Amino acid sequence: MQKDSGSFRDRSGYVYYEAGNILRTIMPCYKDTWLKVTESGFLDEALDENLIVSFEEYKTIPKSWKTLKVASVPFITYPYEWSFSQLKDAALLTLELQKKALRKGLTLKDASAYNVQFIGSRPTFIDIFSFEEQTEGGAWQGYGQFCSHFLAPLALAAKKDLRLAQLSRQWIDGIPIDIASSLLPWIARLSPSIFMHLTLHSALQKKYADPRTVKDIKTRHMPLERLQGIVESLEDATKNLHFPKQITEWGDYYNDTNYTEAATDAKLSIVESIGEKYAGKLAVDLGANTGRFSLPLSKYFKCVISADIDPAAVDLHYRTLRKNGPENILPIIMDLSSPSPSLGWATKERKSFEERCEADMLLALALCHHLFFTAGIPFQQISEFFFSLLRDDGVLICEYIPKEDSQVQRMLSARDDIFEDYNVQVFKESFTSAGFKELETINLPDSLRTLHVFKKNS
Numbered sequence: 393m394q395k396d397s398g399s400f401r402d403r404s405g406y407v408y409y410e411a412g413n414i415l416r417t418i419m420p421c422y423k424d425t426w427l428k429v430t431e432s433g434f435l436d437e438a439l440d441e442n443l444i445v446s447f448e449e450y451k452t453i454p455k456s457w458k459t460l461k462v463a464s465v466p467f468i469t470y471p472y473e474w475s476f477s478q479l480k481d482a483a484l485l486t487l488e489l490q491k492k493a494l495r496k497g498l499t500l501k502d503a504s505a506y507n508v509q510f511i512g513s514r515p516t517f518i519d520i521f522s523f524e525e526q527t528e529g530g531a532w533q534g535y536g537q538f539c540s541h542f543l544a545p546l547a548l549a550a551k552k553d554l555r556l557a558q559l560s561r562q563w564i565d566g567i568p569i570d571i572a573s574s575l576l577p578w579i580a581r582l583s584p585s586i587f588m589h590l591t592l593h594s595a596l597q598k599k600y601a602d603p604r605t606v607k608d609i610k611t612r613h614m615p616l617e618r619l620q621g622i623v624e625s626l627e628d629a630t631k632n633l634h635f636p637k638q639i640t641e642w643g644d645y646y647n648d649t650n651y652t653e654a655a656t657d658a659k660l661s662i663v664e665s666i667g668e669k670y671a672g673k674l675a676v677d678l679g680a681n682t683g684r685f686s687l688p689l690s691k692y693f694k695c696v697i698s699a700d701i702d703p704a705a706v707d708l709h710y711r712t713l714r715k716n717g718p719e720n721i722l723p724i725i726m727d728l729s730s731p732s733p734s735l736g737w738a739t740k741e742r743k744s745f746e747e748r749c750e751a752d753m754l755l756a757l758a759l760c761h762h763l764f765f766t767a768g769i770p771f772q773q774i775s776e777f778f779f780s781l782l783r784d785d786g787v788l789i790c791e792y793i794p795k796e797d798s799q800v801q802r803m804l805s806a807r808d809d810i811f812e813d814y815n816v817q818v819f820k821e822s823f824t825s826a827g828f829k830e831l832e833t834i835n836l837p838d839s840l841r842t843l844h845v846f847k848k849n850s
Contacts, residue, residue: 393453398741404521408453414464416447417456422521426458429523432496443489444517445509465518466695466722467674468748471505471541472561473724473732475707476549476635477714478515479557482508483542485515487627490532494620499526503534505541505560506742512695512720513713529613532622536597539589540566543629547590548572550633551580554703558725564735564742570594585629635707652838662834662843663755663789664688670787672752678728678778679759682709683721686755690718693752699726728759728777729767749781754788757843761793764814765803771813771822779826784850788828792819792842820844 393415396407404422408415418426429435438444450461471479482505490500500522507519541560544567548556552575559567573581573594581591651659663685667675671692680686680698682705689696698721700706709723726732726745735742756778763769778788793800795814804811820830828846835842 398736398743400737402519402521405456412464413450414462415450415453416460416462416521417453418458418460418521419455420457423457425524426521428525429498432498434493434496434498434523435520437492438489438517442514442516443485444520447520460520462518462520465509465511465516466720467697468743469510469722469724470560470564470732470742471545472558472564473726474510474557475703475710475723475725476546476554476557477707477710478510478723479505479542479549480546480630480633481714482510482515483538483546483630484627485517486538486542487623487630489517490534490623491620491627493523494526494616494623497526498523499530499532500534503538503541505566506564510722512718512722513710514719526616526619529615531614532619535622535626536569536593537566538626539593540569540572543589543626544569544572546630546633547580547586548575549703550636551576551586554636557703561732561735569597585625585632589626589629655836655839655841658837659757659843660685660688663757664691666787666789666845667692667753670753674749674751675753675755676749676751676781677755677757678726679756679762680709680723681705682712683723685757686721687718689753689755690721694720696721697749697751698723699728701725701727729763729769746777746780750783751781752783752786754778754782754786756788757791758793758799760790760819761800761803761814765800765811771819772826775823775826775828778823779828779848782848784848786848787831788823788846788848790823790844790846792816792844794840797840816842 393408393410396409399407403419405417405419408417435444439446446463447460450459453459474482485508486500486503493499501524502522507517507522508515509518510516545557545560548559556575569590573590576586576590580586667689673694674697675689675693676697676699677683677686677689678699680700681702683698686696686698698709703725706723706725713721713723731745734740734744734747760771760774763774764771778790782788794816795801795804823846824830827849829849831845831847833842833844
């Protein structure tokens with residue numbers, strides 16, 4: 393049995409792993425609260441509506457009062473990897489649960505974005521110990537956290553720049569309200585909801601930073617109706633923040649390629665054929681854009697991670713999946729030249745992308761030349777990174793694009809061609825030396841490009 397390295401902040405219970413099971417202990421200090429939460433019927437209602445992760449009682453771990461086995465999430469992601477619409481849906485889920493909790497005499501004791509995970513394109517609340525009895529006249533302790541974890545990044549993305557939502561990677565405890573407020577345009581700061589929950593909130597934080605005012609905060613009475621009104625105001629504020637009309641580099645990628653229809657169809661057919669042959673639990677499509685090639689893999693893998701650097705492309709993909717499915721594809725934002733690192737206390741709280749990823753299949757189509765020329769990453773380092781993302785015997789489908797290709801020519805048009813090590817021989821040798829065995833090379837019709845199928849040596 394192994395304790396989760398990031399499970400230490402909440403004394404109510406801790407997360408353990410045992411034989412593939414996810415266990416959550418209920419500590420004695422949370423016993424009475426858990427009984428009140430379960431007796432209220434709140435968890436049953438939330439489960440019926442698929443709002444929270446399912447759980448069942450399990451053998452009790454020593455020193456705990458009770459232990460639960462919790463349904464696993466296919467792949468853990470973090471808020472700084474989510475698109476605008478994903479973060480917005482996670483925020484609305486959190487507020488919906490708070491509204492339901494208040495009606496049952498309960499409250500969310502925190503409002504961390506890390507309490508939400510995505511099962512495919514469906515947001516799910518995973519921290520079932522986040523609920524407690526609402527104290528009569530008490531304020532919502534999670535209010536400030538909601539504003540910094542959800543409202544601040546959403547407002548920055550909608551009103552300033554889409555990419556600013558990823559500041560959550562810098563501040564994993566939430567973007568500071570004063571910084572978020574200062575970065576917003578003046579006209580945005582003066583809108584009623586942003587003024588109340590960010591601009592005025594920031595000013596009040598500074599005021600109550602004075603230790604002499606702490607007593608005033610603790611003795612302030614807040615009627616239930618007012619508390620419900622704050623939650624509804626936050627909900628309105630969140631709903632009124634919309635995806636910005638912002639052009640990004642890869643948002644229209646599929647309309648700006650040199651593929652013929654025959655080459656695209658062949659590529660899709662090859663990916664599906666290999667996916668069927670090596671079906672498994674997890675496939676990861678790197679540089680997926682809007683997920684055109686993730687789709688055929690979804691038939692043969694329990695979960696498909698569709699990662700791309702472009703926030704607009706990822707958001708479009710997510711919104712499409714929410715509307716039309718399939719339900720087992722999860723789009724995320726990922727700059728592969730600087731993938732998500734280990735973060736938090738002692739760099740143990742939030743795992744790196746590499747630590748979380750143990751893929752059965754990896755897809756890297758029209759990607760390596762971007763990493764090579766734009767990010768300056770040699771084939772050897774690219775192949776070693778791909779190797780680290782796969783389980784033993786995992787399969788990689790990687791596309792090689794020669795210099796003669798028009799897309800590469802366009803990339804080289806404004807620079808001297810000093811890249812003597814960019815050729816198919818070095819490409820293949822790099823993957824072989826990293827620990828891969830090449831299974832086959834496939835020529836794409838109407839194209840100079842080739843697909844290379846590698847298997848990770850066990």
